[in-house]
Amino acid sequence: MPSNALLDAYWSASELATNCIVLLNILGALLLGLLVGYERSYHGRAAGMRTYGLVCMASCALTVISGYPSFWYGGHMAHVGSVIGTDPTRVIQGIVTGIGFLGAGVIMREGFNISGLTTAASIWASSAIGVMIGVGFYLGAMGLAFMCSMSMIYLSKLEAWLPSRHAVALTMRFRAGYVPNEAALRDIALKRGYEIAGGSMMIASDKGMQEWRFVAIALSKRSGASMSELAAEMAQFEGLEGFQVSHARN
Numbered sequence: 001m002p003s004n005a006l007l008d009a010y011w012s013a014s015e016l017a018t019n020c021i022v023l024l025n026i027l028g029a030l031l032l033g034l035l036v037g038y039e040r041s042y043h044g045r046a047a048g049m050r051t052y053g054l055v056c057m058a059s060c061a062l063t064v065i066s067g068y069p070s071f072w073y074g075g076h077m078a079h080v081g082s083v084i085g086t087d088p089t090r091v092i093q094g095i096v097t098g099i100g101f102l103g104a105g106v107i108m109r110e111g112f113n114i115s116g117l118t119t120a121a122s123i124w125a126s127s128a129i130g131v132m133i134g135v136g137f138y139l140g141a142m143g144l145a146f147m148c149s150m151s152m153i154y155l156s157k158l159e160a161w162l163p164s165r166h167a168v169a170l171t172m173r174f175r176a177g178y179v180p181n182e183a184a185l186r187d188i189a190l191k192r193g194y195e196i197a198g199g200s201m202m203i204a205s206d207k208g209m210q211e212w213r214f215v216a217i218a219l220s221k222r223s224g225a226s227m228s229e230l231a232a233e234m235a236q237f238e239g240l241e242g243f244q245v246s247h248a249r250n
Contacts, residue, residue: 009074010136018071019139022064022132026144029060030151042164047117050155054121054148058128061144062096065137072135092131099127122152167197167217167248168227176208178239189216192230193223209241215248 009015033056034049041048065072066089103120125148132141174180186196194216202213218224225233227245234243 006074006076009076010138012075015071015074015136016139018068019137019143022061022068022137022140023143025064026057026060026140026147029056030147032056034155038159038162041159042162049159050118050151051121053151053155054118054125057144057147057151058121058125061128061132061140062092065132065135065140071137074136088135095127095131096124099124118152122148164221165218166221166224167215168194168224168230169215169244169246169248170213170230171244172212172234172237172240173242174210174212174239175241178210180210180212180239185212190219192225192233193219194225195219217248 030053033053036056037047037049037052040052072088103123106119106123107114107116109115125144129141129145129148132138132144172180182201189196197215197217200213200215204211204213216224227247230245231243234240234245237243
C-alpha cells in the first residue's frame, strides 16, 4: 500500500493541476517563440520558427517547474532532498550546461550556410523533457515532447505557407584585373528580385583576382530568380572566373 500511495502521488489531482499550469506556460512560450522566430525567418536568418519555438519552450519548462518545488518527486521533495543529501537544482544546472555544449557540436557553418540549429535546439529541449520526467512532472513532459515533435514536423510547412523571403549565398570570383562595381551588382540583383543584405558583403583579393561573397534576399515570397536561373546567368557573366550559389540558411 505505501508503494501504491507513492505512485499515486505523481498523478494526484493537485499534481495534475500543476502540470496543466506548466503546459499552459509552455504553450504560451511556444507561441511567443514562434512570433520572434517568424521575424527572423522572414528576413532570411539561420534560426527560424522551429529553433526559436523549441528554445523558448524548453527555457520556459525549466523555469516554471522551478517555481513548484513542493510538487517535485510526487510532492516528496523534502524527503528526497534529505535522503540524497544534495540540491537537485544543481544537478539540473549541470545537465542544461552540458547539453548546451553537446548541442553546439552539431551546428555546422560553411561560409554563409549554417545547419544544425534546429537539431541543437531539439537536443536541448530533450534535456528539458528528461529533467521534467526526473522530477515527476510526467504530464508536462509528455506535453512538451508532443509540442516539440509537432513543431519539428509541421512548422516547416507553416513557414512555407506564411509570407517569407528566401535567401541565397553567392560567391563570385572575378578574372585577374577585372574590377567589379558594387552599385552595378546591386542593380543586377534588384532586376532579378533580390536585394543584397546589409552587412553581408565580404571582399577578398589574391594575385589580382577579387572574390566577392554576399547574401541576397528575395524582395518577396514570389520574387527572386531560382538558383538554376541565377547559375545560368552567372555562367554568361563577363569577367567572372567562377562562382558558387547556395541557400543562405538551413
